[in-house]
Amino acid sequence: MITELLITLAKILFIIGVTVGFFAPILTWVERKQSAIMQDRIGANRADILGFTALGLFHAIADALKMFTKEDFIPEGANKVLHTLSPIIAVIPAILTFAVVPFGGVYNLFGHEVNLVISDLDVGLLFVFAIASIATYGYVIAGWSSNNNWSLLGSMRTASQMISYEVTMGLTIIGVLMVYGSMRLTDIGAIQEDFFRWGIFLQPLGFLMFLTAAIAENKRIPFDNPEAESEIVAGYFTEYSGLKFGMFFMAEFIEIVTIAAIVTILFFGAWHIPFLTTATLLSWFEILGTTGSNLLVMLIHVGVFFAKVILFIWLQMTIRWTLPRFRYDQIMKLGWKILLPLSLANVLVTGIVILMLQ
Amino acid sequence: MAYYVNRNVKMTWWERSYLPEIFRGLYITSRHFFINLFGFIPFFLGRKKDREIFTVYYPEEMVEYPPAYRGRPVLALNENGHPACVACGLCEIACPAYCIHIVPGCNSGKQNEIERWPEKFDIDYAVCIFCGNCEEACPEEAIFMSDDCEISMLDRKKMRYTKEQLLVPVADLKERIEFTRKMYAKWNY
Numbered sequence: 001m002i003t004e005l006l007i008t009l010a011k012i013l014f015i016i017g018v019t020v021g022f023f024a025p026i027l028t029w030v031e032r033k034q035s036a037i038m039q040d041r042i043g044a045n046r047a048d049i050l051g052f053t054a055l056g057l058f059h060a061i062a063d064a065l066k067m068f069t070k071e072d073f074i075p076e077g078a079n080k081v082l083h084t085l086s087p088i089i090a091v092i093p094a095i096l097t098f099a100v101v102p103f104g105g106v107y108n109l110f111g112h113e114v115n116l117v118i119s120d121l122d123v124g125l126l127f128v129f130a131i132a133s134i135a136t137y138g139y140v141i142a143g144w145s146s147n148n149n150w151s152l153l154g155s156m157r158t159a160s161q162m163i164s165y166e167v168t169m170g171l172t173i174i175g176v177l178m179v180y181g182s183m184r185l186t187d188i189g190a191i192q193e194d195f196f197r198w199g200i201f202l203q204p205l206g207f208l209m210f211l212t213a214a215i216a217e218n219k220r221i222p223f224d225n226p227e228a229e230s231e232i233v234a235g236y237f238t239e240y241s242g243l244k245f246g247m248f249f250m251a252e253f254i255e256i257v258t259i260a261a262i263v264t265i266l267f268f269g270a271w272h273i274p275f276l277t278t279a280t281l282l283s284w285f286e287i288l289g290t291t292g293s294n295l296l297v298m299l300i301h302v303g304v305f306f307a308k309v310i311l312f313i314w315l316q317m318t319i320r321w322t323l324p325r326f327r328y329d330q331i332m333k334l335g336w337k338i339l340l341p342l343s344l345a346n347v348l349v350t351g352i353v354i355l356m357l358q
Numbered sequence: 359m360a361y362y363v364n365r366n367v368k369m370t371w372w373e374r375s376y377l378p379e380i381f382r383g384l385y386i387t388s389r390h391f392f393i394n395l396f397g398f399i400p401f402f403l404g405r406k407k408d409r410e411i412f413t414v415y416y417p418e419e420m421v422e423y424p425p426a427y428r429g430r431p432v433l434a435l436n437e438n439g440h441p442a443c444v445a446c447g448l449c450e451i452a453c454p455a456y457c458i459h460i461v462p463g464c465n466s467g468k469q470n471e472i473e474r475w476p477e478k479f480d481i482d483y484a485v486c487i488f489c490g491n492c493e494e495a496c497p498e499e500a501i502f503m504s505d506d507c508e509i510s511m512l513d514r515k516k517m518r519y520t521k522e523q524l525l526v527p528v529a530d531l532k533e534r535i536e537f538t539r540k541m542y543a544k545w546n547y
């Protein structure tokens with residue numbers, strides 16, 4: 001009982017440490033540096049500690065310090081309670097999603113079965129979408145409570161865009177569910193041990209549509225209408241400063257990691273290396289004993305999983321710095337007239353193929 | 359001739375489907391990304407010239423200016439350790455901003471003494487417009503535009519440089535001297 005609790009606690013600490021402690025600050029650096037390198041620039045490299053710049057990595061610390069020391073401003077006429085509450089509503093779901101995201105398989109360590117997922121829900125995939133759509137409330141409330149025209153416009157755009165793309169996202173997932181026959185993310189991950197059953201081969205169109213809808217859900221370029229700088233100042237967080245703004249910022253970066261993790265699990269073989277089953281890996285390290293070989297395989301799998309996550313973070317960053325922003329009507333047209341029929345057709349074709357193969 | 363922009367471009371079906379064009383864009387940006395990423399590695403190994411990125415780490419790294427660059431004007435100090443200037447005042451007259459102030463030194467009549475020299479030669483960089491007229495007017499190859507452009511300071515009074523601050527050995531100005539000889543062709547060498 002106590003060991004179970006300790007294992008769960010260790011997993012929670014690991015996930016919080018990796019997402020909030022590692023990815024969120026490092027992604028601010030990645031975004032600056034990657035955009036610079038893509039545009040033939042050098043990028044932020046001036047923040048230093050005792051003359052040591054570390055490629056500009058200290059800019060993340062400088063950002064955090066700046067946000068801590070800034071004035072926490074609430075505009076006149078704003079609803080103080082909601083204004084304070086909305087960044088929390090926005091950031092909590094982003095972190096909470098990781099409760100059901102598996103980052104490794106099941107391993108036999110010191111006589112215990114260790115499943116590398118905090119909570120192995122049998123409705124895991126539904127839980128992810130349920131929690132992710134709560135974040136919409138955070139953005140809508142942020143815009144409404146600020147008593148600012150631009151904020152309100154931004155939050156209206158957020159609401160319409162997120163609801164439109166959630167439909168597509170849900171329908172895309174149905175194809176994946178039909179193929180794997182399970183909503184449990186660990187099951188979906190375990191099935192993809194066979195390289196030719198990776199989601200990208202079974203649902204190629206589903207992958208493209210899921211990625212599009214997920215980027216739209218995250219409100220990043222090319223879908224950044226809710227916070228379009230050149231149109232509506234900063235959208236729903238116009239009136240936010242200091243750490244509250246930082247929370248919106250962090251929510252966005254954690255969502256990037258979430259999307260990368262979900263895409264990895266659903267379409268890119270989760271923690272598996274192509275053509276290398278867990279049994280093969282275990283037999284390679286047989287000399288180390290049960291615990292030793294399991295530990296080594298676990299480390300390899302977690303490493304592979306996060307390598308894939310980093311690859312998809314890179315892809316999202318590349319998309320963000322390549323494409324221009326869509327117009328509002330183009331977003332709606334893409335969402336309702338193109339992606340929705342396509343995702344419905346995807347479900348139909350998947351169903352027919354499955355019936356034919358039976 | 360008016361330039362007509364066709365705003366009703368007919369796109370092919372391939373272009374209109376948007377996705378292949380996105381991949382083309384992604385290919386271009388990620389190509390830049392990887393080329394520059396690997397271009398960074400020789401830079402950190404100390405080989406600065408191999409870098410693909412042209413941005414310069416300014417205070418640590420300096421750009422080599424071409425000889426045609428007009429930085430702050432300086433006075434040439436010839437091989438004998440005297441200013442080449444003879445205080446004729448032509449540059450003072452040529453200056454459109456009136457930033458040059460010359461007080462000539464007078465010869466006491468001794469043997470082996472140079473004929474004329476500037477007692478005071480001040481240039482007020484707060485007023486100077488870096489036009490290069492003084493250099494063109496000078497008959498003695500005495501005043502030159504250097505490649506130094508870092509003359510910003512907090513006190514305006516310090517912008518007025520005296521003769522001692524302006525003097526630069528003629529050896530340091532060789533490129534610019536050759537350039538002016540070609541440019542103005544007034545000495546007919």
